[in-house]
Amino acid sequence: MAEATQVGKAGPKKFALINRRAPHGTIYALEALEVVLIAATFDQDVSLVFLDDGVYALAKGQKTTGIEVKNFSPTFRALEDYDINKLYVERESLQKRGIDVDDLLIPVEVLDAKQIGALMAQQDVVLSF
Amino acid sequence: MLHIVNKSPFESSGLESCLRTAQPGAAVLLIEDGVYAATTAAAAQKMRASAQAGDLRWYALAPDIEARGMRGRVAEGIELIDYAGFVDLVTTNNTVQSWL
Numbered sequence: 001m002a003e004a005t006q007v008g009k010a011g012p013k014k015f016a017l018i019n020r021r022a023p024h025g026t027i028y029a030l031e032a033l034e035v036v037l038i039a040a041t042f043d044q045d046v047s048l049v050f051l052d053d054g055v056y057a058l059a060k061g062q063k064t065t066g067i068e069v070k071n072f073s074p075t076f077r078a079l080e081d082y083d084i085n086k087l088y089v090e091r092e093s094l095q096k097r098g099i100d101v102d103d104l105l106i107p108v109e110v111l112d113a114k115q116i117g118a119l120m121a122q123q124d125v126v127l128s129f
Numbered sequence: 130m131l132h133i134v135n136k137s138p139f140e141s142s143g144l145e146s147c148l149r150t151a152q153p154g155a156a157v158l159l160i161e162d163g164v165y166a167a168t169t170a171a172a173a174q175k176m177r178a179s180a181q182a183g184d185l186r187w188y189a190l191a192p193d194i195e196a197r198g199m200r201g202r203v204a205e206g207i208e209l210i211d212y213a214g215f216v217d218l219v220t221t222n223n224t225v226q227s228w229l
Contacts, residue, residue, distance in 0.1 A: 117150035121130040
């Protein structure tokens with residue numbers, strides 16, 4: 001409780017959520033989405049970063065009925081409504097997987113690896129998924 | 130900034146992605162199976178050299194090195210630290226990214 005009060009007084013912190021895993025094989029991508037919504041509810045300054053297999057979470061055309069899990073990918077489109085506009089994707093990860101920005105569900109900013117590194121270094125908190 | 134890598138570089142892309150994004154002057158701490166990247170194995174040497182190795186500070190957690198019998202294979206330029214040193218690294222760096 002004391003810590004929560006302190007955060008409130010200090011104003012929003014800069015959070016970056018680093019997404020490095022593909023969407024449906026593990027729970028990480030979905031958990032990251034839950035966390036980003038919570039952080040936004042508490043008016044924190046949140047950035048979402050996608051690299052490695054994490055870029056697959058943003059792929060268009062995900063249809064999960066056949067594997068009987070929730071398709072959470074449309075939720076990314078709702079992030080705007082929560083004022084989450086800082087979405088970054090690593091160029092190298094896209095290239096390695098043959099994915100174009102137009103193949104992604106939402107508009108993102110494409111950064112190269114070093115720019116992603118600089119972005120991480122500016123954060124108060126970095127969370128890995 | 131501190132980067133922590135806990136997976137073998139031969140099994141996981143964690144170290145590779147860490148080295149791609151790390152900025153000059155950053156610290157890289159190898160723990161658990163990540164310590165295999167601290168060895169003189171040719172592939173490990175190559176990965177460390179692929180970054181601006183001179184600009185990064187390399188650390189490995191000694192208990193993990195010892196546990197894996199790698200004490201005699203630690204490459205030059207890697208500082209072995211204990212758990213207290215681990216805590217020091219975490220507290221002296223503003224930002225920490227764990228490449229899980």
